[in-house]
Amino acid sequence: MNCSGGCKTAMSIIVQAFLMAFILQFLAPFFYYTPLFALTALTFSTMLGLINYTEAIHLYKVDKFDFIICNNGEHV
Structure with a gap:
């Protein structure tokens, strides 16, 4: 990131x-007065942008254990 x-x-x-x-x-x-649902939705939508879906799907197909422990962040 x-x-x-x-x-x-x-x-x-x-x-x-x-x-x-x-x-x-x-x-x-x-x-404080912001509904918890709104904060959760904001956090969730922010986190979706951090995942590289194509790599995660490929890793899931290749090796399930590596998928569980993978870091789907950026690769330099």
Whole structure:
């Protein structure tokens, strides 16, 4: 995901961690009254974009055990 976002170094992970901590600390109260279903749908739709379906389907057909433990993220 970092490569597709244009990140070049591992420093981006540290920046993302600080941003996530900031969001959780200061912006989480704004989401208190948001229905849990809406947050779940948002999270689910975001996660769908992270999966490479063609590779996952191929891996499922070739080896079920590797499919279970596979990392369907980006490949550099």
